[in-house]
Amino acid sequence: MITGDAAYIKKINRSLIIRHIIKEGMISRADLSKITALTRATISAQVADLLEEGLIVETQLEHNSVGRKPIMLSINRHAGYALGIDLDYGQLSFTLSDLLGQPISSISIKIDTIDYSEIFQLLMGQIKKFQTDYSDSQYGIVGIVIAIHGLVSKDEVIHYVPRLKWDEMNLKRDLESEIDIPIYLENNANVCSFAERVYLHHDTDNLLCTTLYSGIGIGMMMKDEFFRGHDGYAGEAGHMIIVPGGKPCNCGNQGCWEKYASESSIFEYLSEKRKIKNLTYDQIQVWLDEGDAEVHHLMEQLIYYLAIGLNNMINMYNPDVIVLESELLRMFPDSLSKIKRNLTSSISHYRELIISDFGKKSVVLGSCALAIKKFLEVPMLNFTFEEQNEKNESVVILTKNL
Template identity: 50%
Template sequence: MVIGDGAYIKKINRSLILQKIIEHQQISRANLSKITGLNKATISVQVSDLLDEDLIYETRPEHNSVGRRPILLSINQTAGYLLGVDFDYKNIQFTVADLIGNFVENNTINFDTEDYNEATSLLKEQIQSYQTKYAFSRYGLISCVIGIHGTVGKDEEINFIPKYQWSKVNLKKDLQNELDIHLIIENNANLSAFAEKVFHHPHNHNQSSHLLSIMLSSGIGAGRMIDWDMDKGCHGYTGEMGHMIISPFGPRCKCGNNGCWELYASEPILFNKLSEQLNKPHITHRDIKQLINKKDPVTHELFHEYIFYVAIGLNNVINLYNPGTVVLNSRVLKAYPNAIQKIKENMTSNVSQYDNIVLSELGRKACVIGACALGIQHFLGVSELFLSHHK
């Protein structure tokens, strides 16, 4: 039983009601009362407030059955919009979503600078353009959530971005000095893990209560969800799996150590080796698919080596965290036949325990999708979020 003042109880009830409306998409007041355990008077007052705020709307379904048609409640998806940003190396991806997770638009811009001030100015201009574009709605562009490929503290200050060599920068503060919008700065892998939880693994509690999402892209990062909480560690820097040392006498990494996992199992490593051995510059994902389909022996040999190193790191991570579901987000593994099975064949430890290893269906959009979902959760104030993935 929750004990507290009236305002606090009202806030909890509101959160629960919104959560169930999102989950069921359409639901009557009577069913809300039944599912939540709240009495009809409480439901009535809360629904009235939400209608006044344009956060929900009412509909009567068309059917031919005898009796009065129930009034169904749904989230007013166009009341406001969320901007998700994936701030990668010389590349920024933007996705706009409505309040039920429909993705309205997706854009990517490329740039050449590594200068912090220039990159920040570019990001600011893009955010302002989206604010103007979505100002027509009741709440406009509600918030902007930015995913960073580096360590982000619990105070949302960026500690370090290896690719840029940026250290101790406060992107949130620098943007807020010139922008009037709610901002959240978060690690990209954490946002990707949140996306997996919200869109693909929300209900299976046994496997998804401890969900680990590993991004194998330009680098390697991991996000961990325990129930509906991001596990960020003491200061917020957990999940930097790419800088786990798997070969102490290996090549030098930008983080300062030698033999980091991402020097063996990130996508650029595979691309560079293919380019060198095939004497083919500028290898693309399409090239890799074609080489795999043609059963090119060099490509298959390099994939065997690549999968071997993926399995080494994955075995270490599983031993550390004992996850339920492990989600691997990798375009190259998705292109390779039976990649998961081959990874498992390289994991022969009797100690490693997990429920399931799967390939992500969200791909390179996982970070921005998770960013939009986190924006929705914060705005609506719900503790759990269940959304459908709309491509």
């Protein structure tokens, strides 16, 4: 039994009710009482508050049986919006979602700078534009989560972003001084793991998500929480040394995992070798389809080294589900089976290994979902991903050279 002062108990009950309304989609007051074990009086009082606040709505279902038509409760998905931002090397990606985590509008901005002040101005300008364009709802934008491809401390200060060469930047403070919306910073691999947990793996207590895009990061969900470590820097597995004395890395070590098994390592090698400045996935897909021997060899090597690191992660954390975030692995034939064939240890245990279907959307989807979780003050969310037509736009910003 939960004990404490009345305000605390009311907050806990509210969170429980909201979570189950989201989980069920639509639910009656009577069924809420059964599922939560709360009295009907408590349910009625809490529901009245949530209706008054505009966070839930009532729907009367049509049915053919005799008696009163059931009144169903659901989240008012149009009461506000969440904004997820992927701050990556060379690109800013924004997605605005409703309160059920479904994308409404997305925009990508290509950037040709690593200068903090210039990127800050781009961020602030686009956030303010979203704020103006979507001010029609009761709560407006309820929160913003910015995914950082680097080290983010527990107090949400950017400790280090290798590819942007940012060191000890307080982006959260700087934005909050200009924008009156709750802003949160989180590691990109963490929000990817959150997206997988919220939208797909609802019953998974130990989920490990490996992102291979710009380096390698590990996001770990354990019992509905991120595994962060002492300062918040856990998950930087890309800088685990797998080849002693190997290729030099920006972190100062040699032979780091991400120098051998990340997508950026493939792109950097082929761009330099084939003298193509802006190499795309489409071009690599053409080479794969043509049976290009060098590209196929590079992918086989990536899988070989990827499996070495995954073996270490599995033995350290014994995850239930392992999700791989990689466009190249989706493109390469039979990549998942090849990875599994390299995971042959008799002491390595996991239930499921998959390649994510979200692609790079997982970063912004997870960011939106995390902003909603913080706004609603619930321990976890269970969303479904609905394919729908969202407004998409791409913008190219030319500034100084990277």
